[in-house]
Amino acid sequence: MKKKTIAIMMTAAMVMAMAAGCGSKESSASDGDNKEASYKIGIQQFAEHGSLDNCREGFLEGLEEEGIKEGDNLKVEVKNAMADTATNAQIADSFVSDNMDLICAIATPSAQSAYNAAMDKDIPVVYTAVTDPVAAELADKDGNPVGNVTGTSDTLPVEEQLKMIREMMPDAKTIGILYTTSEANSVSAIATYESLVDKYGFTLETKGISQTSEIALATDDLLTKVDCITNLTDNTVVASLPTILEKANEKSIPVFGSEIEQVKIGCLAAEGIDYIQLGKQTGKIAAQILKGEKKASEIPYEIISEPGFYVNTKVAENLGIEVPSDLADSAVESFDTISE
Amino acid sequence: MLELKHIHKYYNPGTVNEMCLFQDFNLTIEDGEFVSVVGSNGSGKTSMLNIICGSIPAEGGQICIGGKDISKEKEYQRNRRIGRVYQNPAVGTCPSMTILENMSLADNKGKSYGFGRGTNKARIDYYREQLSQLGLGLEDKMDVKVGVLSGGQRQAMALLMSTMTPIEFLILDEHTAALDPKTAELIMQLTDKIVKEKKLTTIMVTHNLRYAMEYGNRLLMMHQGEAILDKKGEEKYSMSVDDVLKLFNEISIECGN
Amino acid sequence: MDFVISILEQGLIYGILALGVYITYKILDFPDLTVDGSFPLGGAITAYFLTGGMNPYLTLLLAFAAGAVAGICTGLIHVKCRVRDLLSGIIMMTALWTINLYVAGTANVPLFSQQTIFKNDTLSNMIPEGIQAYTTLIIVIVLVVISKILLDLYLETKSGYLLRAVGDNPTLVTSLAKDQGNVKIVGLAIANGLVSLAGSVFCQEERVFEISMGTGAIVIGLASVIIGTSLFKKLTLLKATSAVLIGSVVYKACVAIALRNFEPQAMKLITAVLFLAILVLGMERRKKVKTDAGA
DSSP: OHHHHHHHHHHHHHHHHHHHHHHHHHHHHHHHHTSSSOEEEEEEESSOOHHHHHHHHHHHHHHHHTTOOBTTTEEEEEEEOTTOHHHHHHHHHHHHHTTOSEEEEESHHHHHHHHHHHGGGTOOEEEEEESOTTTTTSBOTTSOBSSSEEEEEOOOOHHHHHHHHHHHOTTOOEEEEEEETTOHHHHHHHHHHHHHTGGGTOEEEEEEESSGGGHHHHHHHHHTTOSEEEOOOOHHHHHTHHHHHHHHHHTTOOEEOSBHHHHHTTOSEEEEBOHHHHHHHHHHHHHHHHTTSSOGGGSOOEEOSSOEEEEEHHHHHHHTOOOOHHHHHHOSEEESSOOO | OEEEEEEEEEESTTSTTOEEEEEEEEEEEOTTOEEEEEEOTTSSHHHHHHHHHTSSOOSEEEEEETTEEOTTSOHHHHTTTEEEEOSSGGGGSOTTSBHHHHHHHHHTTTSOOOSSBSSOGGGHHHHHHHHHHHTSSGGGOTTSBGGGSOHHHHHHHHHHHHTSSOOSEEEEESTTTTSOHHHHHHHHHHHHHHHHHHTOEEEEEOSOHHHHHHSOSEEEEEETTEEEEEEEHHHHHTOOHHHHHHHHHHHHHHTTO | OHHHHHHHHHHHHHHHHHHHHIIIIIISOOOOTTHHHHHHHHHHHHHHHHHTTOOHHHHHHHHHHHHHHHHHHHHHHHHTSOOOHHHHHHHHHHHHHHHHHHHHSSSEEEOTTSOOSSSOHHHHHHSOGGGGGGHHHHHHHHHHHHHHHHHHHHHTBHHHHHHHHHHHOHHHHHHTTOOHHHHHHHHHHHHHHHHHHHHHHHHHHHTEEEGGGGTTHHHHHHHHHHHHHHHTTTOTTSOHHHHHHHHHHHHHHHHHHHHHHSOGGGHHHHHHHHHHHHHHHTOOOOOOHHHHHOO
16 A cells, blocks of 8 residues: 555656646746747657767857847757667657657757658758768758758778878877767678778778677777777767777877867867767758748758867876877867866 | 376486485376375475476486377377466466456356457356355355455365366375365365366375375375385275374484475 | 547557466467567567558568567577576576667657558548548457467467477476477577567557666566456356456556546556456465476
8 A cells, every 4th residue: 555655656746747847837838939930840860979969069159140139039949869769759659740840969869859850841951060961861862952951970981080080190090999889870881991091001900899898898999909099979988988099098009089078178189070069060951941942952051171180188198108299289179187 | 197207306406405206116006096195294295296297307217198108298188188276276277357357267267268259248147056066155255356255265276276177187296284174174075076076097105094094096105206105996995094194203203394 | 438448558568468378378388588588679679660661561571570589589589599488488598688779779669750550541442431530449359460460360270289288287298309498499589579569569550669668567577467367267158368358448447547547657556456356366375397396
């Protein structure tokens, strides 16, 4: 009997919480209704992740620069699927049934799911942080949209990265990469690396893992075989970067990043994408669509043409590596501390 | 004919708790015999049944039915010729299935359980007739789940189910022990009726000396893995409950009970 | 309306999975974690054959067959190698993760350009303009009804009786001169076949295969079974299989409502609380032979 009481209490608490949630949502809805010519968009993010968060912030900044500001003439609903496929599908469905003016999808699974749900309703989908829109069947071979869907891609600047590593470490022979075998983006990035390492005189050593718990052992093993490590945008690996950095530092092996956030927390350097920038670019595409200037199906997907160079001088100092001065001068941003 | 030849059985072999139960145990049961087995706890009655049925392995010896060695057969294979009723009435039936479904299941024993309809409608009247013989009113509750029946009702069903198809041996493992005296009496009478009707070779383990004397044509008393008393036919009938009780007390005192 | 339709679609697709979980959890009393692997297995098989240009309806059968094989493997590990039920499932689930990757070729296979059971040339000619919006729901309902009826019919066969008996009272199955192990394997095969079928349908509805799609599938299945059987156990007219399907829709509706009002981060906790509440409220003391045997 006691158990039942507890169960009833918990259920009641949940229902109340839900009701409270409903209430607060209604009030915010009425706020939005006061403005004229307002837009309603849904942002569907696949996972919680530094670069994806930056994409989202950048996206809203991009819209704001085009005069579409959250709270003024824009109502935004952000849903994060927390890397759960079933939730992901339901988020897409709920955005479609709410008749959003546009869905912004961050990362490949979200983009696919949003496009699939919105297809029949003709709700435009703008994606970002999709590494290979062609492989994801969101664009055809020429880069044109397959439907009312477009966006930006975060293809890794592999060639620039290799060139930069060569300049920083003229004697290095072997580059190591840790990746998750279940992440399609990582697998395709590895293929790109394999085709390009020869050109810069490196050999490639890769180590595939299937889950976080394998990272420590895989890193130990990899570190015995390589002169440096470079990162992809692999979600699992990036999330465990502190472990990898600690082990690499013990052996004084440099770790190169793939974007700004990684350099901040202790990677030596990166030729990377600024995800805020990528998000902004995406926001501008979305603004064009919302204002009716162009249809999503008419806009080919975009990539960031010029990656930026990021360096952490503190890490370089610790490792005793001298950053070539012309490279140092070209840095978009240079950090002299390692943030935790 | 069932033969147990040179059976050896150890419990916990290879450990300090090793205990030898049967050492060169031999027993022959002729067709048509109804053997009542009595004995104190730990005397090896139930172990003997388990070895015959293959529920537990024997370390040595042979079990033959009709001259054919079945020692290598698995429990479920031996059950083709053996019907068994357990002490716990719940073990003989399926609680979440209806009486009709339970009867149908039992009726199909020995045949293949394929994709044919589970219940043969043409047999329902037969099941009803069989159930009505129990005199428990079960024939009117065909669609009731067996889980709601009483222990006695379930045991009656279990008895019916295990003897429904042609079997060579009926094994009764203290099948009245968990029932109240009145129900136990009823089940015992029912057992006797079925055994006589179907001319089943039967082994019944019981703690009830009166039942052991009253029913069956052979009496076996087990003690420490040996049959210390084995009386057949007239010899058995000439013994009284008191004789058996006296013997029983003697062995019990030996054990310090 | 759209909201309701999408809940029905999702709920019924996962309903097929729940039917599978119902067999293992309720009938066999076997906590089968293979589900987390056999659900994406159906997806992987579908992705492989659809990109190869196979008839999408045929992939459903192949997905069922593949799932059945996975179930048989779990059964063999449990019965023949004498590994505990929970562990057998975990072993198979782990193995399937790699197998799924091999079958699909990569972790993410989009199927936008393929013909699926929901969108193909024959279908678009057949379905009248007016009900196009309901095509997906109609097809899902047809598939669910077929699966449910076939399962109901199976459970009324002799083989089905034996399956029900083995979870209830394994000793009786042995008494009936049948090997309990084989019966369990059959049950696991059917259950995982259904789960894999659900994976195939989900994958075709979402038009993408994603390796992580199986994560948490068992929780969804269990929740649906428990919601269904606890909420509707008083209604004797309703078959357990129907109750399970309704349970799945109710579960998806709860998730959808929760998603609207909470951050998705909180979803797992909400699911857990909901799950616990239903479990405790619908607590059903399973009358098991093992437990009341005592001696």
